[in-house]
Amino acid sequence: MTPSVQPIDSRSVTELVTNELRRSIVSGDLAPGATFSLREIADLLNVSFIPVREALRNLEGEGLVITNPGKSARVAPLDLEDLHAIYTLRGYLEPQIARASCLLITDSELDRLYEQTQHFGDPTHTIDTVYESHHAFHADLLAPAATTWDMRTLNSLWRAAERYIRIGFKKAVPDPEENLRRQREHEHLVVTFRLRDPDAAAAAVARHLSLNEATAQRGLAAYTETV
Template sequence: MVDQATDELRRAILAGTLAPGEEYSLRELAGMLDISFIPIREALRILESEGLVISRPGRSTVIAPLDLDDLHGIYRLRRTLEPEIARRSCVLLTDEELDALDAQAAGFGIREHGMADIYEGHHAFHLALLAPAATTWDIRILTTLWRAGERYIRIGFGKLDPDPAEHERRGKAHVDLVAAFRSRDPDTAAAGIEEHLSRNERIALGALGDAPHS
């Protein structure tokens, strides 16, 4: 029940159904999920460790606001970790793995698929690019950073979904990323990751213009 409550609340926060800055009582959240207080309380502890909620003992829980400094911090850490792992991973990925990633990347450009439709696959795509050279701790830290940044990305890219050209660009950006890894050149792979992160951060920064933040 704790896992179920954690997954459902996390999904609602990342999708924006539980909006940044909104305040909820334990009773309200339990009622939404039709789950007792105990698993909700444990789920909130987990989500607080992920930076998604702020718990106020004896009071309510606040969905963590979107914050400019937090966003910069997330991407600063990602730029520290991901290009370095990419340098090593690009020479370890097999041709078969790159072919599969190429096909997945092209799928991100399907016009009918919005950000909400592709995000889980998007997470798995980036993990697969880095996994051959990533340690358990690398993956643990990156997963935390990806989850922390997911709300910004979903909001920012979600605003671009109505533009058909954005879907084409989205697919091409990921195909180009696979090509950078396929070069087997560490500098090219690292540069591909850095360029990808820079664009995502710019889109996420744009999301802060209209969303509640601290």
């Protein structure tokens, strides 16, 4: 008789620790440049030393932490040149995919995405509460023309940019119209894709990326001057 209880995969603990540390870093709860011991993190999360060490290896591979000799680590500092490099790569890739996607995406999918943009204007939202839906919006907008490798590359770039965007937008000078601006920006993307004009779609995506980078750069510049 086959046992009904399945063995526990120890990697799940490492994944949980990785996810929690990543969340703390990209949200800014663990500040850029902050140092901590592996034992401190293990005690805070009530786990053993081993999954913390494995989690930090994962996060070091993502460029989020720098491990030090011994048993300590440091949150990777913010680098505005890195942010620009990430957006330069996105600026090469995303507009080109948009050129093809605007010809392939269905009207019903554009209707759904337009409806999703209305949530971006909710005044109660912050960059933290809309980041995941914002990520999904852009993935779905490009998906009809994106290859598996396109999406792998984009997800890597989006993850690399996440900490900069979350912290940068939160540190930018507060704008009471920010949520409405975000809604209108994304409405504009959908409306432009409906034109089925590759040049217009590519230009709209490039403009959107440029605006987002500029906002993040302003917030991060102010932030790095105070730390």
